[in-house]
């Protein structure tokens with residue numbers, strides 16, 4: 001049976017950052033797994049015709065020196081650029097947000113299409129089971145998926161957890177988000193930088209033109225509905241129509257080539273925890289991290305790219321203590 005010191009479940013930004021940190025410390029016997037076909041999780045970019053559209057995170061902000069140091073490196077590598085915003089820059093990836101995740105995960109042993117379905121604790125460590133009936137041994141496990149998915153996995157698992165930490169975990173709440181993706185045959189009249197988040201109809205959080213953003217040859221637009229609207233309309237058949245009605249005045253719909261809808265069941269945490277990770281087992285062997293886990297002094301107080309980055313980093317430091 002294969003044996004790893006650490007298995008990191010979830011190759012979103014938290015998991016990738018944790019893996020990079022372990023790698024930097026000279027550790028080699030760890031595995032990063034994700035159920036998806038690519039790394040990145042909510043750093044997601046979709047190809048449509050001759051274009052690309054980010055339909056998860058659009059940009060990120062930087063409040064800590066730690067992330068800023070990385071950002072300076074990513075800028076030099078030309079992986080990201082300053083999209084808009086002064087004095088607080090909004091950075092975005094030059095090739096779509098998913099490409100940044102791919103750059104960051106390069107060189108890290110990763111198993112994709114691997115959904116962890118059960119974790120069992122034995123006296124000599126954990127056994128992880130995936131959806132293809134593979135099983136391996138791991139001394140430690142770091143879970144980085146959205147908290148409802150962590151809870152689902154724990155329910156199917158046989159592990160010991162500290163009651164007080166479990167209670168904290170259950171206090172975190174996630175909200176869904178609907179994103180409409182539209183391909184137009186001609187340019188839009190959105191602002192020059194392609195970003196609009198002011199004076200929008202109720203329920204619409206943000207509208208982005210990816211051609212103007214600089215990542216797409218074709219005119220691709222993402223319309224982000226806010227958490228409240230998405231929760232109220234979750235699972236309804238006519239969501240596509242409702243979103244189009246909301247932004248009707250912004251576009252020339254006779255130029256519409258195609259449309260798609262992305263539904264994020266767990267998009268952003270509505271209720272976060274002000275601890276950068278949770279030690280569920282109490283002995284550092286089963287730890288949970290992710291964007292909903294904020295440092296105590298977090299200035300923004302909300303779930304985002306930077307909170308995922310810091311949580312992954314702090315959890316990895318704790319794991320290797």
Ligand SMILES: Cc1cc2nc3c(=O)[nH]c(=O)nc-3n(C[C@H](O)[C@H](O)[C@H](O)COP(=O)(O)OP(=O)(O)OC[C@H]3O[C@@H](n4cnc5c(N)ncnc54)[C@H](O)[C@@H]3O)c2cc1C
Pocket residue numbers: 009010011012013014015033034035036039040041042043055056057058059060061114115116117144145146149153177179224264266267268289290291292303304305306308
């Ligand atoms: C629509 C949308 C817009 C956003 N906009 C912004 C923005 O503009 N700026 C910003 O800063 N942030 C934004 N965010 C938030 C940002 O994307 C997240 O905070 C961050 O990417 C979360 O990273 P993560 O690693 O914590 O989680 P995730 O990216 O969700 O990674 C978790 C991974 O776990 C995997 N997984 C789940 N279950 C299993 C399992 N059982 N086995 C194996 N793998 C599993 C998933 O496939 C996923 O890849 C947005 C998010 C969404 C959804």
